[in-house]
Amino acid sequence: MxxxxxxxxxPTAAHPATxxxxxxxxxxxxxxxRAADPVWARPALLALLLGTLVLYLYDLGASGYAxxxxxxxxxxxxxxxxxxxxxxxxxxxxxxxxxxxxxLWPMALSVRLFGLGSWQILVPQALMGAGTVALLNAAVxxxxxxxxxxxxGALLALTPVAALMFRFNNPDALLALLMVATIYCVQRALEHxxxxxxxxAGGLLGLAFLTKTLQAWLIVPALTLVYAVCAPARLPRRLxxxxxAGGxxxxxxxxxxxxxxxxxxxxxxxIGGSQDNSFLSLTFGYNGFGRITGNETGSVGGGGGGxxxGGGGGGGxxxxxxxxxxxxxxxxxxxxxxxxAAFALLLxxxxxxxxxxxxxxxxxxxxxxxxxxxxxxxxxxxxxxxxHQYYNIALAPYIAAVCAMGGxxxxxxxxxxxxxxxxxxxxxxxxxxxxxxxxxxxNWHPWLRAVVLGAGxxxxxxxxxxxxxxxxxxxxxxxxxxxxxVLGGPVAYTLDTVSTPHEGSIVTAGPAVMSxGxxGGGGGGxxGxxGGxxGGxxGGxxxxxxxxxxxxxxxxxxxxxxxxxxxxGAQGQGQFPPGMGExGxxGGAGGAGGMGGLLNxxxxxxxxxxxxxxxxxxxxxxxxAVGSQNQASYQLATGKPVMSIGGFxxxxxxxxxxxxxxxxxxxxxxxxxxxxxxxxGSMGGSAAASDIASWVASTFTAKTVGSTTVYxxxx
Numbered sequence: 001m002x003x004x005x006x007x008x009x010x011p012t013a014a015h016p017a018t019x020x021x022x023x024x025x026x027x028x029x030x031x032x033x034r035a036a037d038p039v040w041a042r043p044a045l046l047a048l049l050l051g052t053l054v055l056y057l058y059d060l061g062a063s064g065y066a067x068x069x070x071x072x073x074x075x076x077x078x079x080x081x082x083x084x085x086x087x088x089x090x091x092x093x094x095x096x097x098x099x100x101x102x103x104l105w106p107m108a109l110s111v112r113l114f115g116l117g118s119w120q121i122l123v124p125q126a127l128m129g130a131g132t133v134a135l136l137n138a139a140v141x142x143x144x145x146x147x148x149x150x151x152x153g154a155l156l157a158l159t160p161v162a163a164l165m166f167r168f169n170n171p172d173a174l175l176a177l178l179m180v181a182t183i184y185c186v187q188r189a190l191e192h193x194x195x196x197x198x199x200x201a202g203g204l205l206g207l208a209f210l211t212k213t214l215q216a217w218l219i220v221p222a223l224t225l226v227y228a229v230c231a232p233a234r235l236p237r238r239l240x241x242x243x244x245a246g247g248x249x250x251x252x253x254x255x256x257x258x259x260x261x262x263x264x265x266x267x268x269x270x271i272g273g274s275q276d277n278s279f280l281s282l283t284f285g286y287n288g289f290g291r292i293t294g295n296e297t298g299s300v301g302g303g304g305g306g307x308x309x310g311g312g313g314g315g316g317x318x319x320x321x322x323x324x325x326x327x328x329x330x331x332x333x334x335x336x337x338x339x340x341a342a343f344a345l346l347l348x349x350x351x352x353x354x355x356x357x358x359x360x361x362x363x364x365x366x367x368x369x370x371x372x373x374x375x376x377x378x379x380x381x382x383x384x385x386x387x388h389q390y391y392n393i394a395l396a397p398y399i400a401a402v403c404a405m406g407g408x409x410x411x412x413x414x415x416x417x418x419x420x421x422x423x424x425x426x427x428x429x430x431x432x433x434x435x436x437x438x439x440x441x442x443n444w445h446p447w448l449r450a451v452v453l454g455a456g457x458x459x460x461x462x463x464x465x466x467x468x469x470x471x472x473x474x475x476x477x478x479x480x481x482x483x484x485x486v487l488g489g490p491v492a493y494t495l496d497t498v499s500t501p502h503e504g505s506i507v508t509a510g511p512a513v514m515s516x517g518x519x520g521g522g523g524g525g526x527x528g529x530x531g532g533x534x535g536g537x538x539g540g541x542x543x544x545x546x547x548x549x550x551x552x553x554x555x556x557x558x559x560x561x562x563x564x565x566x567x568x569g570a571q572g573q574g575q576f577p578p579g580m581g582e583x584g585x586x587g588g589a590g591g592a593g594g595m596g597g598l599l600n601x602x603x604x605x606x607x608x609x610x611x612x613x614x615x616x617x618x619x620x621x622x623x624x625a626v627g628s629q630n631q632a633s634y635q636l637a638t639g640k641p642v643m644s645i646g647g648f649x650x651x652x653x654x655x656x657x658x659x660x661x662x663x664x665x666x667x668x669x670x671x672x673x674x675x676x677x678x679x680x681g682s683m684g685g686s687a688a689a690s691d692i693a694s695w696v697a698s699t700f701t702a703k704t705v706g707s708t709t710v711y712x713x714x715x
Contacts, residue, residue, distance in 0.1 A: 152400045202245035320380050344425075370398075459484075602708075
């Protein structure tokens with residue numbers, strides 16, 4: 001009789017093989033995906049995600065610190081948990097960035113773990129990009145199939161402004177990820193009127209608020225309306241669920257706000273971007289309704305002006321407003337490639353599902369993504385406040401989803417002439433849009449615009465023939481030519497974007513463009529400030545520089561600026577507006593980069609770095625500088641806290657002249673660096689920075705280190 005141990009899992013030689021078999025089964029499941037999907041679906045998805053990662057990681061370090069304003073806050077957060085929590089610009093916690101800090105947290109943790117560097121800051125953004133593509137694929141695939149999910153993911157990954165921002169350190173990358181995750185959760189909630197999924201959506205919206213305040217809540221009305229109408233539950237339950245989700249949203253976004261507002265102001269950093277040290281006023285003013293009305297106290301300029309082309313009002317320094325704004329020359333190449341197609345396919349999808357029951361999930365998905373697209377498009381088209389081209393990344397997931405869903409519905413009905421003709425018209429129209437956008441850069445791959453237009457026409461002809469010629473070859477030709485027409489322009493722009501370094505506050509995707517808009521559009525390109533401030537400032541054709549703010553291309557910056565980061569192209573050589581002299585902006589002796597250090601940082605010399613680092617431990621701040629971009633350059637060069645006077649624009653009342661004098665008397669600040677920022681009282685903001693600069697210049701002796709003017713505040 002053989003003795004046994006009696007233990008069911010006694011160690012045997014077979015156990016490693018069992019573990020190996022389980023691992024193999026798991027690998028097969030990961031490779032195969034869902035049993036209901038075609039065998040090619042999961043490998044194709046893995047290829048898409050790998051390709052997205054390669055695209056977004058390619059030569060990522062070439063952009064350096066990208067937007068130094070946020071990189072300095074990331075560096076500060078990696079050194080100080082207090083700076084991490086508040087989103088401070090420096091580790092000594094003088095002032096915060098003008099946004100809530102959630103977008104800084106992943107980057108700051110990366111830098112804390114792996115050290116300060118371009119890759120450590122930007123890799124989390126690229127990973128968010130791949131995650132957004134994966135989530136969008138999952139959201140579209142649930143109702144429209146694997147092919148539609150892959151198409152949506154590819155359209156998003158290859159949108160030029162998405163490729164730009166998922167390789168950059170602005171908050172928009174995290175915001176896009178959270179918006180897609182929110183809509184996915186609402187989709188899941190709609191399936192069975194799930195309170196759990198709806199609460200998750202509310203929580204994600206709260207976190208999105210902590211990323212970019214009220215912009216995150218633009219889509220809340222659309223999501224609320226769709227759930228209230230389409231969820232498979234009685235109306236009272238639907239309304240109670242929505243109230244609960246709203247509560248989750250407020251709690252998830254409000255806990256941080258409550259702590260900041262209740263924290264004694266004397267022991268926390270000043271809230272950058274506000275005029276009264278209140279995050280609530282920043283939320284509802286400068287970063288909130290001020291973006292709609294243009295009334296942004298402390299900004300570099302606002303809305304207003306007369307009516308412009310396309311039936312819209314003027315947008316002041318931020319371009320013409322109106323229904324054609326996003327098709328204008330400085331906006332179109334970022335996002336407009338598929339905008340008309342998205343609107344057309346949304347209408348087609350809603351028409352095809354017009355007789356569906358109230359709870360139909362296909363129509364509900366169209367309404368979720370389409371409603372989010374519409375409300376964001378209208379807001380961006382007509383807002384009069386600060387508006388930059390890269391904001392358009394918010395539209396990219398919605399456009400990709402609607403195009404994939406509507407296109408799939410029409411493709412499945414391609415045997416019907418109306419459906420085939422509608423799809424053909426959309427493809428041909430998209431090719432025509434690409435032709436117009438590419439024609440704005442006439443010397444940049446001039447052959448491409450003819451290719452996309454020709455492919456669109458041929459694809460349309462093949463699609464119209466499908467109801468009469470039932471041929472797999474014709475179908476394949478129509479699909480292939482259609483993809484060339486739809487993706488040719490965006491792919492070219494995206495490849496140009498990932499092969500070009502980008503630095504500064506305002507960056508754009510793709511090549512430089514000429515002025516010109518769509519008929520009735522929101523004005524042509526403006527060759528002045530980088531990123532679309534108008535060239536038509538008083539008395540001139542624009543600021544020296546150009547329009548993209550890309551690193552390494554045209555570093556002339558402002559006259560008098562030392563080592564300016566400049567801007568690409570010189571589309572206009574006009575003079576400065578009144579009050580902006582040759583030495584930079586008020587409150588400085590010499591500019592510190594493009595637009596006086598306001599939009600880009602400066603190149604810090606080795607002499608300045610050595611000067612600031614000498615005996616740095618004896619001071620709270622090794623230096624103070626007007627404007628956060630100016631401050632950020634010196635902080636990143638030295639790794640030591642540098643005080644930003646006046647915040648980003650130099651127009652916040654922090655510190656006041658009295659506070660600054662007190663810091664100097666206590667020996668807490670070593671040097672004052674001349675130049676940078678807007679200085680005195682822009683758009684009704686504080687003149688404290690100009691007062692401080694004037695007091696320093698009249699009290700201390702200036703000296704030049706390299707090409708930088710500095711004052712030793714301890715002498």
